[in-house]
Amino acid sequence: MTHPDVRRVVIVGAGHGGANVAALLRQHGYDGTITLVGDETVWPYQRPPLSKDYLKGAMSDDDLLIKPKDFYAEQRIDIRFGDGVQVVDTSARTVTLGGGEVIGYDALVIATGAAARQLPVDGADLEGVHYLRNHDDALRLGNATVPGARLVIVGGGYVGLEVAASARHLGAAAVVLEREDRALARVAGADLAGFLAGYHAERGTRICTSADVVRLDGDEAGKVTAVVLADGTRHECDAVLVGVGAIARTEIAEAAGIACDGGVLVDEQGLTSVAGVYAVGDVTRRPLDHFPGRHRLESIPSAVEQAKQVVGHILGEAARPHEVPWFWSDQYDLKIKIAGLVGFADRAVLRGDPASGKFAVFHLSGDAVVAVETVNSAPEFMVAKKLIASSAHVDAAQLADPSVSLRDLVS
Incomplete structure (x- = not known):
């Protein structure tokens, strides 16, 4: 089944949201063209395991894939990996890739995700300072997280605690520095946060709260050697992971004149302010049943649910009730x-x-x-x-x- 006005779907972003839109379109009988564009060179993969089983070496690259590699050819999904979209022209209904190729669309889905928030201090560009948003980040962090290594994690959110648990599993020392007065201050209740802090401490992770990082020091070769706090405390290290949040990657949408405010603004079915353009996943701020306002959820279940809503709208189906938002974390x-x-x-x-x-x-x-x-x-x-x-x-x-x-x- 194909909606008569939608013969060509282009999906910008090949993470969970984008890959699921492509798969669900075929699953629900869409027989028009589907083009899936991703700026990474690897096949679409799961991101949550990057801080957990993949970092610990318990998952292979193939285990990480959202779909087997041959799925896309079998489902007639045209893939463009390693050549991301640079320009969206909503008047002409085209996207232009980095290599200059122009692709037309009837429906466009923006699924560009989020980028790691950078640490705004001197020394943040030293060798050995890591972020964890993609496959290559995980490989670099894994190479640094070896037995006996001293890892300092800036940010006591879920990713920081997950990496700390993985580091201890691998035999590395882990120190977590959190600027607020407790770990998970922005995302969890005090009971859960207190329990997790104690659980990590019992397993050898130091969690330092009210820790305001002011600079990173390095050696003559430009490699990080210490994290320095406002009170003068120095935490010597071999590597640093920065996990201080993420920022929606709205640049392409903003340049195309699509309404954004801390994320691409969408309605209940993923529609943006521009006709024919949808958005899903971490890049969006979306409405939710039971919770007023719009919310940016960094959540695989949310991305998959939005993919279902978008596919339904493209195929002319009625809107579905929203699922209750949910999240998960594995630690030890x-x-x-x-x-x-x-x-x-x-x-x-x-x-x-x-x-x-x-x-x-x-x-x-x-x-x-x-x-x-x-x-x-x-x-x-x-x-x-x-x-x-x-x-x-x-x-x-x-x-x-x-x-x-x-x-x-x-x-």
Whole structure:
């Protein structure tokens, strides 16, 4: 099936969002042309394992692939890897690649993702300073994370903690420097953050909070040797990972006159401010059911859900309800899953004992569940997603009582 007005789809960006748009179009019977453009030379791959199993050497390059290499030819998806889009002309409905090739489209999907936020201090350009956004970054970081190496991680977010766990697994020393007064200050509740900080400390990772990095020092050869804090503390090192957030890659969209504000602005089905142009994934700021405003989610489930919405619109289907946003992280033997948005809560309810390594923190706004953070607790995660999706009101005392079945809380 092909919408009569959409014979040519061009997808800019070959990460999870872009690759899933291409695959889902064929899965749902689209028989027009599909061109998938990526600026990396490697086949579309999963990014979450870069800080975990891939960094530890437990996954190969083939394991990392989103789809097998022969999938794209079998599905008649025209690929352009290593030659990214430089210009989008929304009037002519064309894109121009770096090598000069011009490709026309009826529907354009922008899936350019996000770039690592740079560390704005002297010495940030020294050899041995790493960021982790792509496959090549992971290879370089892996080469530096060897037994006995001293790794300093600037930024105590999820990526920083995941890399710290991987580094300890590989026999390297890890120090995490966080500018805020606790790890995960912007993305997690205090209960989960405190538990994870203690778990890492027990396994040899130093987490230093209220740590304001002012410069990086290097040797005569230009290689990083220390991270220096505002109070004069020096952390000697062999390598540095900077993990201080990411910025949406909106340059192409902005140059094309597409509305952006901290990301490409899209509606419920991924439509931008320009007709025929969609956007998905980390580059977007999108609306969500149950949460007012627009949100930029760095989340594979969000990118895949948006891909489904975009494909549905291209094929002329009605909009689907939004999925509850969710995220995950693996650290040591901990399976961490989060649903909803913690920032919309006004109180937290703990269910289970963190000392057991298995618990959940429910986040409520009034009596309504708006988020959950779980550690090795898949049932609590699944129930909480249903509670959030249904805007259910719960009794906090029952929620905290492990003897009360969670099934009884779901109407």
